[in-house]
Amino acid sequence: MIENILYGFQIALSMENIIYAFIGVFVGTIIGMLPGLGPMTAIAIMIPMSYGMNPASALIMMAGVYYGSIFGGSTSSILLNAPGVSGTVATSFDGYPMAQQGKAGKALAVAAICSFAGGTLSVIALMLFAPYVSKLAISFGPTEYFALMILGLSAIAGLSEGSTVKALLSACVGLIVATIGIDGQTGTQRFTFGNASLYEGIDFLIVALGLFALAEVAQLVITRTKSMFTNKTSVGSLRLSKQDVKDISGPVGRHSILGFIIGVLPGAGATIASFMAYMGERKLSKDPSSFGKGNIKGVAAPETANNAATSGAFVPLLTLGIPGSGTTALLLGALLVVGVQPGPLMLQDHPDVFWGVIASMYIGNVFLLILNLPVIPLLAKILFIPKQILISLIVIFCLIGVYAVSFDTIHLLILVLFGIVGYFMRLYGFPAPPFILAFILGGMMEQSFRQAMTISNGAYTVFLKSGVSLTLLIIAALSLFGPSLWNLIRNGKSLFNKDISQGG
Template identity: 45%
Template sequence: MDSFYSLAQGFSTALEPHNLMWAFVGTFLGTAIGVLPGIGPALTIALLLPVTVNVDPTGAFIMFAGIFYGAMYGGSTTSILLNTPGESGSMMTALEGNKMARNGRGAAALATAAIGSFVAGTIATVGVTFLAPPIAELAFIFKPQDYFALMVLAFMSVSVVMGTSRLRGFIALFLGLALGLIGIDGQTGVSRLAFGLPDLLDGVDMTVVLVSLFAVGEALYVASRFAFAPPHLNPISGGLWMTREDWKRSWKPWLRGTALGFPIGALPAGGAEIPTFLSYTIERKLTRHPEDFGTGAIEGVAGPEAANNAAAAGVLVPLLTLGLPTSATAAILLAAFQNYGLQPGPLLFINSGDLVWGLIASLYVGNIMLLILNLPLVGLWVRLLLIPRPYLYAGILIFSLVGIWGVSNSWLDLVLMFTIGCLGYVMRVYDFPIAPVLIGLILGPMAETQFRRALAIGQGDPLTLVSTPLSAVLIAISFAILIVPYLLRKMNARTHETRTSSVDSVGEKNSDGAAS
């Protein structure tokens, strides 16, 4: 009953005219940037952080949530009509959606994506509503060693799962940890990695790093690989509504995609890629129309899109209840909370209940807005792709410079933005993941604080880090994430060698028998 009462209070906040305006702005912007390849919700929220300093926290986070949700949907439009996913979570949608568009069924693909996003987003938001408060209450029993073990798990999972190489993932993580150490040590008062520069004693501003890695690095990357060929748009044909057969084939994939996306999105490094891939695989196995897969199966659009949007809601559960970001966008949202002097976690529901429940209620409102916006305005979103990229990314760079200068009025921050932006470009070129840098930068200082507290309580005994059942389990899982993939590869290699040697020996015996 407490959740129902709190949600009702949240709706009274979310339905205020100025908050409805922020929700509309967020969903509109989110859909627009989701359509544009390379410009995701992380970049957009990072760019808006300096601008929204004077906006009240509730309105700002309602807008950020709208951007997050809108971008998850917007990527499906270009996936279907252009075979160009605007977001990584929309990659699987492109497989069948673009085939449907080429066959003249682009409207049905866009409709099932929009309705599936609405269904999954609404169901997943119900999950956030009723699961977040009890998880937040459980967090009160966490001890320092439990929090430290939880952050170690986040470090390990993000570094191992994201990117093409574990080595690159750990290099990115340690880079973020190093950036987080810059400034004055809160417990000893000693200056660390400041190199005698007074402006660095307060540490590196989070907004500078976010804007540098996403805006500057991405702009340099696109500029170095700019393609002059105009995009080829598939026509939207067949009306805006699905047939009865399309509805029949879509509703089960919507529910299955939601069931996959929400829990996986809540896991560290779960993201949207894993549940969308699993959803596509499951729908391909369960379909009664296997002949359509590869030529335009509507189940291959409905399931992954539902999983994509449900995963977006799942990300909010560990962020709001434990202060644990599980994706790059969640890390930027955590930075936004900290910019307003708020720390996500169990106390957030007590100290800032109006903000949290207003944010959760706005997710319901935003889902309805997305459905209303996206069905009739698909043609408008696709036309955004005709904006020349030089103009688009030049505008992003100028916006970044003005935003950073407006926040700090510091030349050092501009130099840092350029330097870290060049580093972001190098990481992009050599396929280093960005998320571990952000996770290390944000969670590194928090992990250090909990580590020191745990050792202080245990009088310096390192075994205190695994002295509680929860911390021992989390540390064990962390090591398993690190070691098990290596062991599995070794076992597979040995199995392959054994099979190869046995086949060779059989071949030699057969040749000897034939010779005799």
């Protein structure tokens, strides 16, 4: 193992590959900052550059683009409430309130440090356990994935921001929207209204940018005041106190592991990892009500997890040849273009590519930290732009980002529609995070459920036969009903003790 690691660093530390790693993370960071573009766009732009390149150099550059875009996506989430990539939506829940409170510098610094820590720790795990953890990815079938999605949905009550009923209604609408498109199993059209543009469903970024960015714009425009024309929001200090470091150390340790494991599972990825990390941290907190209002842990948890998940996603890609997401599918295509076939034989046939890419991630994460920390004060100057100009820029970036995904004008109308929906959700107190979470998990949950039913000939007991799925379902049930049962038991005990004392 040590010899392989040293060999990987020998490949990654060549001057040529250092330059390619820097180009990759730089391009990825810039594109990640622009709302709506994300890693798929960045990698698609860079693939033509890989023609004729050394395979190790090509993948080092592409990998840098991938985790660089996730790293940079937090900037627009924190400063504008317009997620640059889907994996940074959860970062905006507390990052944007911190920016509004004059702590934008601290929020960006926490995002950069936690992204670096999560990425680096997960690279260590990737280097040590990649051949072994790949077995975990194979062991997850439809029943395990369905149970995992149920566990994710069980945390919706924790995102209620007050009313659990409104959170559940919001999640139900999210599940309905997730069903739009052609049914992959039967081929029937669902809620497409005969429009070919809806056959493939609605892209996640359209929903996220509409519910968060355009809804924020609508609220600013409708409730505009004279102060809107002079933005006096302060950037704040980048310095973290000892208490801040103590607060983020726990989330970094916990969610580096969580993010890596979720990233290993094909189909899960950085978005689900960030949501699960955020909800898990909220449940562990002694003051869960502070989340969504500028809690530093609410930035640290998703930023650690989403960057850890990007490293984890390389496990099934390199060891099994299985792309777990659209982004890793593009990376698979890039590898095939340069003549490398990922899979179980890759460690034997192309050890320079495998170990060189893993070692390059250390270098890339250091580059990202060096690139991002010094420019945080410059990025935070966005807050000083007068709001009427900033609003125009947000709308333009959102429109360009959505149009760049499909080049279909109807998706711009859908974006505006979700912006209107997001505004009215805010107006009447319906939280957006449960909608987003249900939308993310809905498609995967339905597909896994139907596959499990097909395998078992309609027997629902199939979910109880697997130890992993049974454990996940029990945890989900405890997460949903545990607090209520505990309150009932505690109230019953207090009434019992009161009756005894009165009887005495």
